[in-house]
Amino acid sequence: MTTAPATRDQRRLSPAEASFAATWADRGPGNDGATALRARGFAAFEASGLPAGRREAWKYTSLRALARREFRPAGPVRAPRPEDLAALDIEGLDGLRAVFINGRLVPELSDLDGDDGLQIVPLSDALAERGHRALEIAGSIACVDTHPLAALNQAFVGDGVFIGVSPGAAPSRPLHLMFLSLDGGSPVAAHPRVVVDAAPESALVLIEHYTGRGEIRNLTNAVTELRLGHGAVVEHYRLQEEPATGFHIGGLHGWLERDARLISHNLHFGAALARLDVGVSLAEPGAEVVLNGLYLVDGKRHVDNHTRVDHLAPETRSDELYRGVVDDRGRAVFNGKAVVHPDAQKIEAHQSNRNLLLSREAEVDTKPELEIYADDVKCSHGATVGQLDRNALFYLLSRGISRKVARDMLTFAFAETVAVRIPLAAVRRRIEARIAGALPDARMIGHGVEDEA
Amino acid sequence: MLKVTNLHARVDDKAILTGLDLEIGAGEVHAIMGPNGSGKSTLANVLAGRDGYEVTEGTVEYDGQDLLALAPEERARRGVFLAFQYPVEIPGVNNAYLLKAALNAIRAHRGEPELDAFEFLxxxxxxxxxxxxxESFLNRGVNEGFSGGEKKRNEILQMAILEPRLAVLDETDSGLDIDALKVVAAGVNSLRDPERAIVMVTHYQRLLDYIEPDYVHVLSGGRIVKTGDRTLALELEDRxxxxLREAASV
Structure with a gap:
């Protein structure tokens, strides 16, 4: 773009930024609805660049390692091998599936024949169709001016999928989106976008599952936009299990109308650097959002969760519970913000973030924020950073249990608080297996045992 | 089985035990009584190996080994059991899992095979x-939402399953109503065994109506100041x- 502010010209582009600038225009035929979105996305990204520490929202998360790398756009890579695809399966999950390799939909591996009332369309097709709902929603909920990486995603918009649920429809099976990151020789940047249009009184269970194979250095920069019509209910899972060498950045942006309900489960287990921005607008009375989050951070990994709920209307509710376990030299960042706008009376906003530090070198920066411009509200928030409870540890040791197993049991117990809030049994079991680590008979430990019979 | 000699211990730089001697043989039941702050719970915790209890002098010999040199989990595997005064709640880990993990750790130490799910149950x-x-208790979180009485019963259940050689019951009677006390006492009595020693730490003699000790010791000022049979407990109840405190300070 030639309209970049002068200050930008004076700043040298990082290798990553240069590679994005060189490749974004190559995308798409240039004549459809996507073109305007891309242009606007790139303009916003060019104006901001990759965010640096001087931006408050990026104070604790440095993208320097990412900036040093050159990325090439997603494109055909090798065909997946059976073992690649095995990593995608969630045992016991019976759902429709869409497989994306480095962000790109692979129709022959996907099963998109939904029930009546469920429409699943490659996003590029949807954006090419005049008057399609995707054009109305894409870019309208994820703001490119406040989210530089969402802007970058929009500059490449095309990969991904549009999901439409008809009024009153409730597909019987969950929809499982499988994002597989594979080695493409040099690092690949994938920018998939998921656009959900849940019509009034509809219901949807959606799983976004990010994983990958090998020691790849790819970037996944995935944005999801959800519009929930009145009375719609969406249960959304974001299960991030990328290889520990990769970058994972994402946004989950929702707009909820009257009495709509969004339940988000944001589960981070992978990536060298992961950052997710959740932004939910409760636009009309009765709208409600539940935000559950769990992150396990070990090695030298870094996980950053930023969430923001805007209570725009009276009688809206938000309930957030995020927990994290940080070990080794891992670092976790949490920033949760609830904004209660003027006239949004009789709302409830609850927020809790608790962190368990398992090593001296682990680090957590947590910041709950409340901005309240109404007076008749019920709000609570709290954040803690702590270590294993010494009394509980001694209790287990005094029963002959080894220190390692005792530590794992207490860590499990800490994380299980979030896992029990996961209604989908197949996902919950996968999470429990992860948080149980090396514990024997992990399937027997928690509360999930009873309802599996 | 257990020989405590001249034991001195401190908590947070405060001397609590000041030269305690105690000898316990297999098959015996001992009651250790004393006023609040006399060091009863400190003794129980030192024997189990809790952090923060620093032994500054003296020895504890258990089956001929230096007990104080062992980590708490090692002591447990060799048969030392502490029934907690305040059992810890661990929501998220169910009781069955804890019991199985503990039992199998102890069995492994003894060179016995793990129990399969069927045998365990x-x-x-x-x-x-x-x-x-x-039975529903097995699927509940460890001590989660248990009443005081349920927690104490759970401690004795663990003892019954782990079958320790030396059981130390720390104020097991506190917070129990009379019915719960009878159940707990019956449980403990059923575990009396010629190979097992039981040490009850208690403030009140009420427990001793239901579990008859062979010996009663009075702890005061960090030392045992008097030893007798169970009539000593009745005398304490009266007087x-x-x-004894006065006698000890003379």
Whole structure:
């Protein structure tokens, strides 16, 4: 773009930024609805660049390692091998599936024949169709001016999928989106976008599952936009299990109308650097959002969760519970913000973030924020950073249990608080297996045992 | 089985035990009584190996080994059991899992094979009946939402399953109503065995009506100031602790 502010010209582009600038225009035929979105996305990204520490929202998360790398756009890579695809399966999950390799939909591996009332369309097709709902929603909920990486995603918009649920429809099976990151020789940047249009009184269970194979250095920069019509209910899972060498950045942006309900489960287990921005607008009375989050951070990994709920209307509710376990030299960042706008009376906003530090070198920066411009509200928030409870540890040791197993049991117990809030049994079991680590008979430990019979 | 010699211990730089001697043989039941702050719970915790209890002098010999040199989990595997005064709640880990992990750790130490799920369940159910506990408790979180009485019963259930050589019961009677006390006492009595020693730490003699000790020791000022049979406990009930405290300070 030639309209970049002068200050930008004076700043040298990082290798990553240069590679994005060189490749974004190559995308798409240039004549459809996507073109305007891309242009606007790139303009916003060019104006901001990759965010640096001087931006408050990026104070604790440095993208320097990412900036040093050159990325090439997603494109055909090798065909997946059976073992690649095995990593995608969630045992016991019976759902429709869409497989994306480095962000790109692979129709022959996907099963998109939904029930009546469920429409699943490659996003590029949807954006090419005049008057399609995707054009109305894409870019309208994820703001490119406040989210530089969402802007970058929009500059490449095309990969991904549009999901439409008809009024009153409730597909019987969950929809499982499988994002597989594979080695493409040099690092690949994938920018998939998921656009959900849940019509009034509809219901949807959606799983976004990010994983990958090998020691790849790819970037996944995935944005999801959800519009929930009145009375719609969406249960959304974001299960991030990328290889520990990769970058994972994402946004989950929702707009909820009257009495709509969004339940988000944001589960981070992978990536060298992961950052997710959740932004939910409760636009009309009765709208409600539940935000559950769990992150396990070990090695030298870094996980950053930023969430923001805007209570725009009276009688809206938000309930957030995020927990994290940080070990080794891992670092976790949490920033949760609830904004209660003027006239949004009789709302409830609850927020809790608790962190368990398992090593001296682990680090957590947590910041709950409340901005309240109404007076008749019920709000609570709290954040803690702590270590294993010494009394509980001694209790287990005094029963002959080894220190390692005792530590794992207490860590499990800490994380299980979030896992029990996961209604989908197949996902919950996968999470429990992860948080149980090396514990024997992990399937027997928690509360999930009873309802599996 | 257990020989405590001239034991001195401190907590947070405060000397609590000041030269305690105690000898316990297999098959014996000992009651250790004393006023609040006399060091009863400190003794129990030192024996189990809790952090923060610093032994500054003296020795504890258990089956001929230096007990104080062992980590708490090692002591447990060699048969030392502490029934907690305040059992810890661990929501998220169910009781069955804790019991199985503990039992298998101890069995492994003894060179015995792990119990399979079937054998384990049969054992646990049998012992739960003894403690008048409902099966549903197995799937509940460890001590989660238990009443005071349920927690204490759970401690004795663990003892019944782990079958320790030396059981130390720390204020097991506190917070129990009379019915719960009878159940707990019956459980403990059923575990009396010629190979097992039991040490009850208690403030009140009420427990001793139901579990008859062979020996009663009075702890005061961090030392044992008097030892007798169970008539000593009755005397304490009548006269309180003050006469002994005075005697000790002379």
């Amino acid at each position: 049969a054992l646990v159910k049998e012992r739960m009946e003894l403690m008048h506990m409902d 309180g602790y003050d006469w």
